[in-house]
Amino acid sequence: PSIQLLYKRLGKALVVHYEVEASILGESGGHMLGERKEGQKIIRVKSLSPSTDVGALAKKVVEECKLIPPSRLPQVEQLLYYLQNRKSSPVEGKVEKKEKRTVKPRELTPFEGMELNEEASITRVDEYVELLYEGIPEKIRGSALILQLARNPDNLEELLHNEAALGALARVLREDWKQSVELATIIIYIFFCFSSFSQFHGVVSHYKIGALCMSVVEHELKRHDVWREELRKKNKSAPENGSLRRDQDKAMRKYQGLLAKQEQLLRVSLYLLLNLAEDTRTELKMRNKNIVGLLVKVLDRDDEELLVLVVSFLKKLSIFLENKNDMAEVDTVERLARLVPCDHEDLLNLTLRLLLNLSFDSGLRGKMVEVGLLPKLTAILLCWTGHDFNNTVSYSAEIKPSTLMRMLYEHGEEEIEAELISICINLAANKRNAQLMCEGNGLKMLMKRALKMKDCLLMKMIRNISQHDGLTKPLFLDYVGDLAAEIRAEEEEEWVLECLGTLANLTIADLDWELVLKEYNLVPYLKDRLKPGSAEDDLILEVVIMIGTVSMDDACAAMLAKSGIIPALIELLNAQQEDDEFVCQIVYVFYQMVFHQATRDVIIKDTQAPAYLIDLMHDKNAEIRKVCDNTLDIIAEYDEEWGRKIQSEKFRFHNNQWLEMVESRQADDSEPYLYDNDNDRTDLFYSAGTRRTLEHHQKSLTYAGSHNDGQKVSECSTIQGGV
Secondary structure, eight states: OOOOOOOOBOSSEEEEEEEEEEEEEOTTSOEEEEEEEEEEEEEEOTTOOTTSOHHHHHHHHHHHOTTSOGGGHHHHHHHHHHHHHOOOOHHHHHHHHHOOOOOOOOOOOOOTTOOOOSOOOGGGHHHHHHHTTSOHHHHHHHHHHHHHHHTSHHHHHHHHTOHHHHHHHHHHHHHHTTTOHHHHHHHHHHHHHHHTSGGGHHHHHHTTHHHHHHHHHHHHHHHHHHHHHHHHHHHHSOTTSHHHHHHHHHHHHHHHHHHHHHHHHHHHHHHHHHHHTTSHHHHHHHHHTTHHHHHHHHTTOOOHHHHHHHHHHHHHHTTSHHHHHHHHHTTHHHHHGGGSSOSOHHHHHHHHHHHHHHTTSHHHHHHHHHTTHHHHHHHHHHHHTTOOGGGTOOTTSOOOHHHHHHHHHHTTTSOOOHHHHHHHHHHTTSHHHHHHHTTTTHHHHHHHHHHHHTOHHHHHHHHHHHTOTTTTGGGGGGGHHHHHHTOOTTSOHHHHHHHHHHHHTOOOTTOOHHHHHHHTTHHHHHHHHTSTTSSOHHHHHHHHHHHHHHTTSHHHHHHHHHTTHHHHHHHHHHHTTTOHHHHHHHHHHHHHHTTSHHHHHHHHHHSSHHHHHHHTTTOSOHHHHHHHHHHHHHHHHHOHHHHHHHHHHHHHHHHHHHHHHHHHHHHTTTOTTTTOSGGGSOOTTOOOOSSOOOOOOSOOEEOOOSTTSOOOOEEOOOOOOOO
C-alpha cells in the first residue's frame, strides 16, 4: 500500500491520514484493476504531560501503529513535543470541562459456578447452542460462551444470522429466567450487546426481549421487598441469643449476596431498555407498563453504577410532559434528594440535570424546597464556582445575598461564572434580596464593574434591582447619566437593551427626564428605534416602555409629541397588533400622554389614536382592555365629539351582546328549564375579543390601575433554562 502521513492536532492526539491502494494483477503480472481508499487513524495520547519522556513515547507510537514507518520517528517526536508545550485555549478548556462520560454498565463479575476457563470461538456456536437444551448449569455455560462472542462487535453480524442461536437464547430466557438470576443476566447481556447498535434493535424487538426485561425488573423489585421484609423480621427477633445472632448474620450475608446478583441483573436489563427507548414509540410502550414507577423505586438502592443508569433513564424520560407527571406522582424528588450531594461525579451531574428538567413544574419546585434541596444546591454552586463552601455556607444553611455579592467582588476584572451571575440575576427579582444587595456600596460596586466591563449579565442583574419600588430606586439617581450615555447606536444591542431597561424602570418623581433627554440627545435614538425591523423586538419593546416612563413628565411628553413619536407609535401598533406586549405598552404611552394638555390635543385632534383605542376596547387581553378603558374615559371627558363616539361604540357592543343572548335563548326554547335558576344565567355583558392574541411566556406585564398612580407597565427579567 501507498501510505501518506499527515499529522493534525486533535486535543492530545495525532491524526494519521493514509491511502490504501488495492490492485488486481493479470496472469502476466500486469496491472488490470485497482482501487484507492483514503482513511485516517486517531492516536490519542492522553497520558502526555509536562514530565513525559517525548522520545520514548514517540518510539512507542511508531511501534504500535503499523501505518507509521520508522523513518517518520523524528516527525512524530516533533509533533508530540509541540503538543506537550502547547497551551490549551480557553475554548478547549471549556469543551474538556463539559465533556460527558458515557454511562456504561460495569463488567460482569463471574458468579459462583459459572467461571469459565475456556475461550469461545465463533466457529463453535452450534456446540454452545446445544448446551442450551441441557440443565441449568449447562445453559449457563453455553450462554456465557456465546456472551464472550457477543461482546466483540465484529461477531454480532454473524450471530444475527444464526436464528437458531438467538431463538434458543430467547426461549431459555422466557422459560427459565425465574430459576436462575445468573442465567437471566447472561442472556439479557447478550441481547444488550445487540441493543447497543440501532441497526440491531429490530432483532431485539422481534424476540420481545424488551417486554421480558420489563417483567424481569418488576419481578425482581417485588422479590427485593420480600427479602427486606424477611430480614426485618429476623432483625426484630431477640438479639441476645447467640444462635439467633448467628442466624441473623448469616441471613444478612445471604441477603447481600442475593442483592449483588440482583443489581447486576437490573443494571443490564435497564440498560437494554434505555437503548431501546431511542424509539419514542417503544418508549411510549414502556410508559404504559409503568417504567417510571419501576425506575423511581430503584432510586432507593445504594449501587452507584445502577443509580447512574437509572437517573440517566429518568432524565431522558423527563423531557416529555406525561413522564414528568408520572414522576410527580411517585415522590421522585424526595428520592433524588438523598443523592445531592454525593461523591460520584457522574451521578451528581445527572441528578442535577434531572432536577433541572423537573424544576419547570411549579409543584415539583415546591417539593424541592420542602425536602431541603435549595441550600444543598447553593452550596454545590459555591463549590463549582471555585469557593470553599465550608467557609461560607453549610449544606443546611441558607445562602445570603451578601455572600453572593462578596463572591462577585472577589472576581475583580475576571469573567464571572455564568452559574454565579445567573443565580444573582434571579435573586435580584425579589424586592428584599435587591435591598440587601444594595446595602453599603453594593449598587455602586455593581454599576462600576458593569459599566467598565460592559457586562450584559451584570447589567441584567442591576435591571432587576431597579424594578422594585421603595428604598432601592432613589439609589439609581446617581447613575442616570452613566446609563443614558450608553444608549447609542454604536453600542451592542444586548448591552443597550439592559441599560435602557434599567432607565425605563426608574419611575422617580424627582428625576428630571427632560434634562436627560436633551443632555444625551435620546429622542432621535428612541424615534429611530420605533421603526418596525430597526432592531430586535426586545429592544424596540424596551424603547416603548422607556417612552411610557418619560411621558409621565409634562415637558417630556410635549417634546416627544413635537418630534413625531405618536405617529411612529401608531405605525408600530399596526405592525405589532398581534403582540399583546407591544399593544399594551403602546396603549399605556397614550394613557400617559392624555394627562397633559399639549399632548392630549395632539393625540385627539392630530392622530387616529382614539380610533385605535376604540377598536381595542373589547380585546381578549384583560390588561389591554383596562388601559384602553382608562384612556378613553379621559378622552371622553375632554372631547365631546370623541365622547359621543365612545359612548355609541359601547352601546353598540353591548346591544350586540344582548341580541346574541336573546337569539340564543330563542333557539333553546325547547329546553324550558335551562335558565330556571337565576344563578345559572349567562352574564349579559361578558367580554369578547376583536383581535387575536398570541401566547407570551417570556415577559410578565402588570398594570397599576388608577388614573393618578403614575406607574407603568413593568417587566421582570429572569434567566431560565433546561437539558
